[in-house]
Amino acid sequence: MGYTKDDQLAIDTIRLLAVDATFTANSGHPGAPMGLAPAAHVMFNKFMSFNPSNPKWLNRDRFVLSNGHGCMLQYALLHLFGYKVSMDDIKAFRQVDSITPGHPEVMDTPGIEVTTGPLGQGFANAVGLAVAQAHTAAEFNKPGFDLITNHTFAFFGDGCAMEGIASEAASAAGHLQLGNLIMIYDDNHISIDGDTKCAFTEDVVKRFEAYGWHTQWVKEGDTDLEGIEKAIQIAKDVKDKPSMIKLTTTIGFGSLLQGTGGVHGNALKEDDCKQVKKKFGFNPDESFVVPQKVYEMYHKHAAEGAAKEAEWNKLLEKYGNEHKELAADLKRRLTGKLPEGWEKKLPTYKPGDKEQASRKLSEATLEAIHEVVPDLIGGSADLTGSNNTRWKNAIDFQPPSLGIGEYGGRYIRYGVREHAMAGMMNGISAYGTLIPFGGTFLNFVSYAAGSVRLSSLSHQRVIYVATHDSIGLGEDGPTHQPIETLAHFRALPNMMVWRPADGNECSAAYYMALTSTTTPSILALTRQNLPQLENSTLENGIKGGYVALENEKADITLVSTGSEVCICIEAVKYLKDKHNLTARVVSLPCFEVFDAQSKDYRLKVLPDGIPSMSVEVMSTLGWERYSHEQFGLNRFGASGAYKDVYKKFEFTPEGISKRAVATVDFYKGVKPRSPINRAFQQLI
C-alpha cells in the first residue's frame, strides 16, 4: 500500500508507450493497455516475482495476457523491467521481423509465456499453467523445500469471457480448485461492436461463482490502486479456489475517445496523443519517453526478482543433496530431453503378433513408457474408455478434497471440453516440466482447432491422441467420421499428423512426438483391429514413410496410411492373381516427417517411372503431393458396421485393384515423374 506519484508516473508511462507505439505503427490496440496499466503496475511491481535476466527461471510467476491484442501493455512492461526488449523494439511494433509482433508470440519475445490473441486461448493457457504448477509442486515439493510456489496471473477481456473455450476452461479450473490462479477480468463495457450491451448482458461474476471460483469486484479500476492490491492479496490468500477479480476500467483511459469503441483497435489521432500526454504531465511533443524514476522503480523490482532466483537456486542445490533423484529429474526436464534409454521401453511387434486397434497400441505404449517418462501427463475429453488414454494404475489429477485423486496424479479428467483441453495442454507444455497428451475422437479435434493451431505456432510439445479416426469407427456414422480432418491438420505448419498402420508405427509416432521438442503431434488411431505388418519397424516408422512391401519392376505403387495399408497389401495379391499386375506398397504415416527426409530417400520410396495411387478412407485433398492418382472419400461416410461401411465405399482389395488397374492403364506408355520431383523448393 502507500502509492505515490511515482506509481502514477509508471502507470502513465506504460499508457503513453502504448499510445506512441500504436501511433507510430498506425495500427494496434491502445485501449486495453491504457485501461489496464494500473492493474498491471500493481500486479507486476507488488506481486509478481520474475527475473528479466533469466526469463526461464522455473519458479517465476507466470503472466498471461489473454486479450493479446493489448500486447503493447506487455511489451512496455517487459521493456521497463529490463527484459531484452529495447526501445527500438518498441518503436518497431508490428513491423516485419521485429520482436514486437501484433499479438504476443512466445517464440519472438523474451518474457512472453504463451502466444495469445485469438480470444479465449490465453485464458485456457493460464488454467494449463496453473495445472502444471499444481502438479509440479505436488511432485517435487518436499518438507522444507517449497520449490514450486509460483502463481499464474492473467488478464482477460469481454471477448475472452464470451468465447466458449474460456467457459470450458473456467469450469474446469473451478472443478480443479486451482488456488494458484488469479485472473483479472477487464470489465470495460466495450468490445469491437461497441457497448457490450449489444450482445453480452450476462452476469459474469455470478457465472464464475457457479463454476466454483472466488470472485471480487474492484469498481474503480482506473484509479483505485489500493483496492486492486487488496483484491489481489485476498485472491492470493484463497488457496482452494481460482480467483476472478472483476475490474471495472475505462478503455483508452485519458484519450478523448476513452470509454468508446473508437479507442479499441485504432491508434489515437495526433492531437489526441498530444492531449493525453499533456494530461499526464508529459511533454506533448516527445514520444517514447520513460522517466528515469520509472526505470529505477522497475529495475529495483527486477533486481529483487533476480535475488529471489539466486535464493531459489541455492534452495535447489540443497534440495539436490537431500533429494538427488528428484533434483536430477527436475533439471533434466528443463532441458527438454527425455531420460536416457527411455526409448527401449517402446513396444515392438513382429509380423503375426496379435491384431490390435491402434488406439489399443497407443494404450500399450503409454502403459510401457509412463514410468520412464515421468514428464507425461494426460487425459481425455470424457472419452477415457474409448481413447484408451489411461494407464492401469494411473492416479487422477484432482483436488484432494474430492477424494478421487490428488494434484500429484497424472491423469486429467478434462470433461467434454476439447477446446479447453487443447488450450490447457498448450499452457501445461509452456510451463516447462511436463509433456501433455489429451484424447478425443479425431473428428472432435476440430472443436479444438483454435488451440491446435497455436500448439503449432507456439512450438508446444503436445500430443493429441485422436482415436476413431475414420469411417472405420462404424455405427456412430457421418457426424463422427472424419473426412476433412487430416487434410486440415496436414496443412497446418509445424504439426506432425501421424496415422500409424500397426504397432511399430505407433511406437515410432510416440518416439517422434516425444523427442520433437518444438512440434506438436496428432496421432490418428483406429477403433478397429489392425494386423502387424512385415516391414514395419521403429526405424522405418520414424522416417514418416517407407516401403511396406517391395516388388521389383512394379507396375504401380500403392501409397497409404493407417488402416488401409493392410488392405493395400491384400490388394497386391489380388492384383497379381486377377490382373497379373505387380504392385508395391508404401506406408506414409506422417507427411511432415517424410518431407524432412533426404530427397534420395524419398525417391527410393516413391520412385520415378512408376505410377502411384494413394489409398486413404477420407478426403484425397493433399494426396496429389505423394501420388499420381487418389482413391479416397470426398463425401461423408455412413452409419453401419465398419466392414459394411468399407465395403459400401469399396475400400476392399477389389475396390483398390479396380482403381489400380485404371491407373496403370492411364499411364501406359508414360514413365511418370515421381511426385517427389518438383520444379522449385517451397519457402520455409
Add this chain to the structure above:
Amino acid sequence: MGYTKDDQLAIDTIRLLAVDATFTANSGHPGAPMGLAPAAHVMFNKFMSFNPSNPKWLNRDRFVLSNGHGCMLQYALLHLFGYKVSMDDIKAFRQVDSITPGHPEVMDTPGIEVTTGPLGQGFANAVGLAVAQAHTAAEFNKPGFDLITNHTFAFFGDGCAMEGIASEAASAAGHLQLGNLIMIYDDNHISIDGDTKCAFTEDVVKRFEAYGWHTQWVKEGDTDLEGIEKAIQIAKDVKDKPSMIKLTTTIGFGSLLQGTGGVHGNALKEDDCKQVKKKFGFNPDESFVVPQKVYEMYHKHAAEGAAKEAEWNKLLEKYGNEHKELAADLKRRLTGKLPEGWEKKLPTYKPGDKEQASRKLSEATLEAIHEVVPDLIGGSADLTGSNNTRWKNAIDFQPPSLGIGEYGGRYIRYGVREHAMAGMMNGISAYGTLIPFGGTFLNFVSYAAGSVRLSSLSHQRVIYVATHDSIGLGEDGPTHQPIETLAHFRALPNMMVWRPADGNECSAAYYMALTSTTTPSILALTRQNLPQLENSTLENGIKGGYVALENEKADITLVSTGSEVCICIEAVKYLKDKHNLTARVVSLPCFEVFDAQSKDYRLKVLPDGIPSMSVEVMSTLGWERYSHEQFGLNRFGASGAYKDVYKKFEFTPEGISKRAVATVDFYKGVKPRSPINRAFQQLI
C-alpha cells in the same frame, strides 16, 4: 394432468424400443432414451403440435435432441406418432443405408429437424431455431393473425452442458430473451468417464441464471409426470426469458445397470433386456413390441396435430387475402427459391472501376440485395466494422426491452461467439424461412469448425463471411493469418469455399451461395484493396474457375485465387519483359463449383500440354489437384504492413516469375497432361 397407466405404458414402450434396437444393433446408447422417456412423453404428447403426415408444416413445434447419441428416443417417438419411420426402420438402427443412423440426421429421417450428435451442436441449433421463430413471427404476424407461434423444445445432457458452444449459445439466448425456447437438461450425473463428479461439479442452474435464463428443477424426472408437465407449462408462460428445466433422471432407468456409465453407450446384455421387460410388464421373450393402446394414444395426438395444421392453413389463406404480398413472400420462402429477378441487383464492375477490398465488395453486395432478398438475416461475431456485414439502415435483432433493436431486425450481434454463431446459423437455416450469414475473420471460422462441418453434412444454406483472409491482413500477424484454413474447408464435402479476386467474382460467389439451396458457403475476403479484372464477369465467376488472361501458345498457366490473381496478371508482363515467356492466368475462386463443370470446360481452362503453377499465399495442400507446381506459404506468416509481408514471402511479380521460370524449365521437353485428366472418377 391426470396421468394413467397408459401414459406409463407409452413411456415403457419407448424405453423398450431403445433397448431392443440397441441390442439388435449391438451398438448405440440405450441409457439416455430410458432416462428421458417420461419427459419426452409429456413434452410430445401434452405440449408439442406437429403433423407426422407433413413434417415440414411451418408452424410446428420444433424438437432438438442435442444429446443426439440418444437418438433411439427420437426414432421411437417418430415411429409411434406415425412419421414415416417404420418398425423395420427401427430394426435397421445403425445399419448401412437405413434411415435410422447412429445419430439423428436431418437428410435421412422425416421428423428430424437438425443433425445432432457432436455435443453442444443441437443446443446452438435450438437457439437458432428460436431466433428464426422470433424473427419470422415479428415479420409476418399481424393483428388477428398469429401465424408463427411455435416453440422450440430441446433436450441436452451433461456433455452438451460442458461444451463451449453451448455456453456461448446459452449466453446469447439469455441476452436475446428468447421466451420461445424451452430446454430440458438431463441431469443424470453420468458422462462417458463415469460420475460427473470427476470433471463437472459446477452449479449449472446458477450458471444459466447468470446468463439470464428462467430456471426450474424437477427432482424426480423418472416418475413425476405432473411435475414435468407443470414445469414445462411454467416455462411456456415465461415469455421474456429462455427456460431451462433441470431434470434429474436415472440413466438407463429399469436396467440392472441403471444410474451407471455401463448403460450409457452399450446395449444391455440379453438377461438385462429380459429383466427390464419383465419389470415393465412386457413379455421378456418378445422384442420391438408396441401395445395397440400406445399407437392409439399417439395417433390421436398426431391427428390433433394434423387438425391444427389444417386450421393453420385456413388462417394462412385468410391472411393471404388481407396481406397478399406477405403471404406470397412467406410461401415463396418455403420453396427455397429467391424472388424473381433478384439477381439483377447484384453489383457488376468494369475494369478500371475503383479498387476495393473484397470485404467492401461483399458489403456492397449485401447493401444492394438485402431489400430484394428479405430472407437474408445476418450478423458478425463482434467484428461488424471489420467484416462489413451490416447494411446501412439495418435494424438490430434484439429483444425490444433493451431499446436497441427489435425481433423484426435483421442484424444479429453474435458477440465473440464464433462457434455458437455457426451452430445458430444452422438452426436458423433449418427453420425454413431465412438465409443466415455470419461474419468473422477467416482464421476464426476454425473456432466454429464443429458447426461448419454440420452446415455441410446437413445441407444448410448458410454463408460464412470470412474476412481478413490471408497474410494480407498485415499487422495482426501469424496468430490471425490463415495458412491451413482454406485447405481445411476445401476438403470438407458439400462446402463452397470462395475466394473472389474482384467485384464480379464476389457477386458470383453470392449468387451461388444464395441459389445453392443445399450447400453452405465460405466467402474468403480480403482486408486489402483489389483491382477489377478484365475477364471477370458474373458468368465466368459462377463457373468456379475461368481464364482471367488468355495467351496463345503460352509457356505456362498461372492458377490463382483472390488477391493473388492481380499479382499473377502483373507477373505475366514481367515474364514477357524479363524472360520472354508467355503466361496465361486462370482465376479459380471455388474448387467445388469448378469441379462441377464439364470436363471439356475444365480442360479449356487448364489445358493439356502446358505446365501450370498455382499461386496462393497459404498452404499449397490440395493445389496439386489443379496445377503441376505450387507457390504458396507452407509456414506461418508475419506481423507487418501487408505489402512488406507479401514482399518478405516473395508474392510479387518477380517472386512469381522466378518460380514460373523454374517450372517452365522443369517441364522443358515434356508436354504435361492437365491435372484435370484423371485415371478414374472419385466416388460421390
